[in-house]
Amino acid sequence: MKKSRLEAFSDGVIAILITIMVLEFKVPAGAGWRALAPLAPLFSAYLLSFLYLGIYWNNHHHLLHTVERVSGGILWANLHLLFWLSLFPFATAWMGGHRREPVPAAAYGVALLGAAIAYFILVQAILRTHGPGSLLKKAIGDDFKGKLSIVLYAAAIALAFLRPWLAHLVFAVVAAIWLVPDRRIERSLAG
């Protein structure tokens, strides 16, 4: 298994996922502004998921950049990650269609949590193949952001049952943590 095909396949799946989410925007029957209004929460959920898939695509690149050999374990850990990402369109459309409900917000959190854990497992699978002194080990460090995300997603799932908008807020904050360039945020958070 060459690395380039693992990259190409993952790129393909993420490109399709990021695109088919738009299929959830059912073209409204009406033609006025009012017809567009009910799509607003779905649109903001779409925007958030677009950012998350962009972040995953970006991080996935940097991660695979360091890989030298693709073992069976890495391959399946990668498919496991893609599986969780494949649930994003469904979770996005459900949460976007019910923004004041706890269960869809929690379900979105479960998809994010599953993907974050799958990413963690993928990092471990790669580290195991490459050893402690590897380039990846240095680049990842203690993976503060990855661990923080997992904690925050779990918290958001619980918060969804108290106030769904609190869960939405956490989802947006974690996306922002990943979007802001690395060094600054790590300093301010690791503090």
Add this chain to the structure above:
Amino acid sequence: MKKSRLEAFSDGVIAILITIMVLEFKVPAGAGWRALAPLAPLFSAYLLSFLYLGIYWNNHHHLLHTVERVSGGILWANLHLLFWLSLFPFATAWMGGHRREPVPAAAYGVALLGAAIAYFILVQAILRTHGPGSLLKKAIGDDFKGKLSIVLYAAAIALAFLRPWLAHLVFAVVAAIWLVPDRRIERSLAG
């Protein structure tokens, strides 16, 4: 981040977008010419969007051809462009289904305007990384077409509320400006 993966990912997303637009052609229940007639405005909107996505794919290629290093800024400016392009299938289907209505025509204009601004930002992000004496700077020149398009899209959004067909006309004219080979049109417009 290697340039080739940014290209491949962008190609993938644009290829999917250009293709899933056809999913909006709901197979009619009837089997006669009459069953096909209501699809005619959707078809012409599809044709227009196909041209636009083809133009973006083409220009995107030429733009990235000159890139030497992919920074985080370029990566996110590129995703920002893909985000606006991802709204094309929805905007196409809405406008195509309501050709005499102002809001869908304006919404299509907003998608085109957003993509044009995102493309402008992407060009700036690349120029910033490569400096004023770069190959891109010479190839882009003063980017007359890009700036003209932004002005025309904004005008079309306003025109949509007076006469929707005027907005449609502007959309077709801008596509034609990009389709006609560069030198002639630039001379005739700038001259």
Add this chain to the structure above:
Amino acid sequence: MKKSRLEAFSDGVIAILITIMVLEFKVPAGAGWRALAPLAPLFSAYLLSFLYLGIYWNNHHHLLHTVERVSGGILWANLHLLFWLSLFPFATAWMGGHRREPVPAAAYGVALLGAAIAYFILVQAILRTHGPGSLLKKAIGDDFKGKLSIVLYAAAIALAFLRPWLAHLVFAVVAAIWLVPDRRIERSLAG
């Protein structure tokens, strides 16, 4: 424009087209054999279009193999071909859902005819760039199959209004002409 990106983009679009046709198989409400029966004509139409897209993908490869430079003309001739191919899922679903009706059969023929003419134009655009003594010129020869296909598709469109099944037969025969390995069929047809 590098050839590899033109190939990759075309491959992407054809791979998506060949795959999204399956989305027209609406999962039946029932669970018995009877629930499956109405899908049979759609299934055979799907099989035919799968073959056609496979043939186009295959021929497209061989064609681009000989290309040395990608001009603007080749690029747009290629997008023109992809446009006609993008109509296959719609034409397949319509014909598959109305196998005894003339207009859907004729519409399918129009899609095939448009693609065949677009392919012919693409060949001409490539020949123009490469000259009469080129590798492609020798490989294409007088393009007997291509010209024959265009004639047969036009005939099938007319036949559709007499007997739709005659049009279906012609579509299957032309696919067979392309599937059978080259030399034999050319001898038998040209001979």
Add this chain to the structure above:
Amino acid sequence: MKKSRLEAFSDGVIAILITIMVLEFKVPAGAGWRALAPLAPLFSAYLLSFLYLGIYWNNHHHLLHTVERVSGGILWANLHLLFWLSLFPFATAWMGGHRREPVPAAAYGVALLGAAIAYFILVQAILRTHGPGSLLKKAIGDDFKGKLSIVLYAAAIALAFLRPWLAHLVFAVVAAIWLVPDRRIERSLAG
């Protein structure tokens, strides 16, 4: 025909198939746990098909890795495999929506059986081009797993009419056989 394009096209189709299966998860109208419950059997069918497509993608890679020349026979044997794989989303959604019914379970078995036979034909087409002393011949050995799978799928189709859950069990067992790393399972089964 270069091998890399055959790989890229196959990767594209499999990536799209693995992703569009999620489009069958219709976003429920309700927002509670109860709204999610009816999706559970569909979800487990999706998980199974995701594994199968992952296995095929993985095996397909290893298989093509050994190919030196792509003949017309290999190309069409590969498209034949992709055709059967393209039926997975339909078969998955039908079985997932009717877990206690025999015909959908049998239909899923037919899709698996067709893909397994197509894979077998592809292996033979490659072996024919490369000769008995080739790298592939050694890697495949007597292809115990491939032959066993074909037998088990055929058995599952028959079992579906006695007890659908027995067919489901066989589908899961065969997936497990392919997932468990090669050597051990071959010893335990062949031994």
